Amino acid sequence: MTxxxxxxxxxxxxxAACLTVVSFAGGAAQATEGYFQYxxxxxxxxxxxxxxxxxxxxxxLSLNPAGLVDVGRQFQVGASLFAPFRSYDATGAGFVARGSxxxxxxxxxxxxxxxxxxxxxxxxxxxxxxxxxxxxxNWPDMKRSATSSPCPPGTSGTGVFCDGKAGVDLMQAFxxxxxxxxxxxxxxxxxxxxxxxxxxxxxxxxxxIMGVSSDAAHLSDNGYDYSYGGGVRVGGQWSLAPxxxxxxxxxxxxxxxxxxxxxxxxxxxxxxxxxxxVTAGVAWDAMPNLTLMADYKHIFYGSIPSIANSSAITGPGxxxxxxxxxxxxxxxxxxxxxxxxxxxPVWTLRAGYAHNTNPIKSTxxxxxxxxxxxxxxxxxxxxxxxxxxxxxxxxxxxxxxxQHVSGPxxxxxxxxxxxxGMHQYQFTVGWTYQFDAxxxxxxxxxxx
Numbered sequence: 294m295t296x297x298x299x300x301x302x303x304x305x306x307x308x309a310a311c312l313t314v315v316s317f318a319g320g321a322a323q324a325t326e327g328y329f330q331y332x333x334x335x336x337x338x339x340x341x342x343x344x345x346x347x348x349x350x351x352x353x354l355s356l357n358p359a360g361l362v363d364v365g366r367q368f369q370v371g372a373s374l375f376a377p378f379r380s381y382d383a384t385g386a387g388f389v390a391r392g393s394x395x396x397x398x399x400x401x402x403x404x405x406x407x408x409x410x411x412x413x414x415x416x417x418x419x420x421x422x423x424x425x426x427x428x429x430x431n432w433p434d435m436k437r438s439a440t441s442s443p444c445p446p447g448t449s450g451t452g453v454f455c456d457g458k459a460g461v462d463l464m465q466a467f468x469x470x471x472x473x474x475x476x477x478x479x480x481x482x483x484x485x486x487x488x489x490x491x492x493x494x495x496x497x498x499x500x501x502i503m504g505v506s507s508d509a510a511h512l513s514d515n516g517y518d519y520s521y522g523g524g525v526r527v528g529g530q531w532s533l534a535p536x537x538x539x540x541x542x543x544x545x546x547x548x549x550x551x552x553x554x555x556x557x558x559x560x561x562x563x564x565x566x567x568x569x570x571v572t573a574g575v576a577w578d579a580m581p582n583l584t585l586m587a588d589y590k591h592i593f594y595g596s597i598p599s600i601a602n603s604s605a606i607t608g609p610g611x612x613x614x615x616x617x618x619x620x621x622x623x624x625x626x627x628x629x630x631x632x633x634x635x636x637x638p639v640w641t642l643r644a645g646y647a648h649n650t651n652p653i654k655s656t657x658x659x660x661x662x663x664x665x666x667x668x669x670x671x672x673x674x675x676x677x678x679x680x681x682x683x684x685x686x687x688x689x690x691x692x693x694x695x696q697h698v699s700g701p702x703x704x705x706x707x708x709x710x711x712x713x714g715m716h717q718y719q720f721t722v723g724w725t726y727q728f729d730a731x732x733x734x735x736x737x738x739x740x741x
Contacts, residue, residue, distance in 0.1 A: 320521040325693055325717060326627055327594055327652045327666045329570070330464070332356075332673075333423040334405050335371050335723035338689030339675025340631030341645025343586040346530055347576035347633075350725060351407035353420040356572065357528035357542040358471035358482030364409045371402045371687070371723030379430055382712045386440045386610030387705025388452050389659060396460065398431040400413065405723075422468050428664040430460040442704065445502045451495050453486050453662060456513070461497025461663045465489070465567065469526065478532040483525065488567060489549045490520040494663075495559060506612040508557030515554040517727070520565060522549035530673040535672030537580035546596065557613040559599040567601070568593045574629070586631040594622040594652055604660035605703065620664055625650045641677040643689070646670075655700030658711045665713040669695045675721070685725045693717035718722040 325331045332342030334352030344353065351369045367485050379396040385390045409419035435448065444455035453459045466489050473482035479581045494513050501509025528542035536580020547567035556563035574588030595601045602619030611617045627649040634642045653661050661667075675689030695716035702709040 297330065300531065302604055310645060311679055325666075325668055325671060325691075325719075326590075326647075326649050327426050327592060327622060327625055328465075328664070329592060330403070330423075330425050331627075331629075331647050331671050331691070333421075334369065334407070335675060335721045336643070336720040337688035338373065338675055338691060338719065339425040339584060339643035339645060339687075340633065341629045341647040341671055341673045343574060343628075343629040343631030343645055343647075344576070345528070345542050345572045345588050346538040346583055347586055348530070348540075351419055352408040352421060352423070354407060354419045354469055354471045355405075355423045355467075355484075356483060358419075358469075358484040358526060359473050359480045359483055359528040359530045359540070359542070360412075361409050361419045361471055362415065362475045362480045363474035364417065364419070365636075366410045366728040367408070368726045368728070369405075369723060370405045371405050371721055373405075373721040374721055375401045377401075377429075377715055378717065379665050379713075379715045381665070381714070382706075383433040383702065383710070383715075385702065385706050385709025386444045387444065387709040387711075388455070389662065389711060390435055391438045391440045392435075392594045394435060394453070396430045396432055396433060398429065401429070417473050419471045420469065421471070422466065425465040426468065428461055428463040428666065430663055430665070431462075432459045432662070434458045434565045437591060445499055448499045454496055455499040456496045457741075459663075459707050461494045462492065464491045471526075479681045480530045484527070485525055486520070486521065486544070486547065487523045488549065490549060490552075490554065491517050491553050491563065491569075492565070493517045495554060495556070497703070502613060504609045505606055506557040507610045507617070509556055510557065511563070512557040513588035513699065518552045518554035519551055520549045521545050522566070524567070524569075527616075539574075540576070541571075541573045543569070545569055546593075552730040559613065559628075560602050560617040561598055561615050562613060565599050565737070566597050568597050569678050582635040584633045586629075586633070588627075588629040588631075590627040590629065592602070592625050592627070595624045596675045596679065597677070608721045610630075616645050618660070620661055621654055622652040623654070625652050641679075642675075643675045643677070645673040647673070648674040651696070652696060653698050653713075655698055658698055658700040658713050659703055661713055662711070665698075665715050667698045667713060668693045668715050668717060670694050670696070677725075683727050687721075687723040687725065689719075689721040690716070691719040691721075694721070 407421035437737035471484035497513035524545040526544040631645040697714035699712040
């Protein structure tokens with residue numbers, strides 16, 4: 294492997310090429326913090342996503358690039374089997390197909406890879422690929438009950454929204470390049486991030502026929518469209534005591550090109566930027582082999598019009614316009630707790646818990662049948678087994694309990710309601726190859 298990687302200059306190019314190809318090998322899914330994954334890689338997956346102040350693997354670049362100086366030369370690869378189960382239940386008379394229904398397509402594979410390398414005793418670089426499953430629903434072509442409103446002429450007359458199978462499929466992949474430098478007991482990192490999105494929507498043509506979209510030809514059933522862009526993540530870590538560290542990390546919005554094929558669906562003519570987020574946390578070594586972590590994260594969904602604008606249909610031709618309807622999501626706050634016990638030289642045990650506020654209000658449930666990102670709790674655990682001096686196999690599992698949001702059907706009779714819900718499971722496996730031990734640091738420094 295060392296020989297194939299070659300010089301430092303070639304490493305980045307070769308790894309980036311591999312990561313870009315692999316990013317499209319996985320399917321899309323409904324992620325967990327709204328539509329963000331709660332953590333990337335097996336370690337974060339087992340710790341509830343915590344660890345902004347405690348970097349120990351190459352995938353820490355996705356959370357806090359400052360931690361690269363503590364990782365050493367390492368290659369990491371993994372994949373998550375993600376299983377979200379989405380449902381809705383509509384009562385009373387209304388436009389949406391009535392009754393209880395479950396979305397199809399419940400199993401997805403999401404890969405991740407990372408590489409890190411020291412430059413000298415106090416600096417390091419890395420590259421990582423990771424992804425959000427994004428938003429995904431696949432509602433079957435169900436028959437409509439007698440309490441469902443008549444479908445407009447020109448539609449199939451079946452399915453959730455009168456036009457057969459319906460749903461959306463959004464995938465987001467990120468390629469991050471990071472640099473970190475240590476000064477005394479502090480380290481700083483910066484990471485330019487390239488992003489690509491893939492999206493399609495099906496079964497929404499009825500909204501065009503009813504005159505709700507500003508561009509019915511670019512509303513639904515146009516296949517996959519792609520969006521490109523990027524942003525920057527920066528971070529810092531401070532060792533305040535021999536066993537206590539503080540970390541902070543922030544990512545700008547990802548400024549993306551528009552989804553032209555869906556300019557009649559998303560606000561501002563197909564605009565769909567990725568929101569900014571900030572994370573701060575602490576890590577305490579309660580014992581030399583036991584670390585406790587606590588993080589706080591804020592995601593700025595409310596700053597992205599196509600996500601945040603109210604889903605209310607206020608008149609004809611509003612979908613896709615400047616200031617047009619979105620999904621009605623607001624900012625969310627997340628608290629993450631993690632514990633890592635390095636029980637023996639070869640076994641490490643981990644557990645975590647995360648709780649986030651719900652981004653979806655009851656007044657926006659109808660449109661969010663397409664994206665029911667309502668879950669709020671994540672219970673996680675996992676382990677790492679070092680089976681050779683250089684190789685470690687890791688595993689993480691997450692259970693996300695069922696959560697529901699109910700609200701009125703805006704196109705329904707008085708008293709009609711829609712309830713959207715979801716629960717999830719996730720299993721992650723990973724392999725880490727440590728080429729050599731992390732570079733020694735001067736004795737004066739306070740380190741992990």
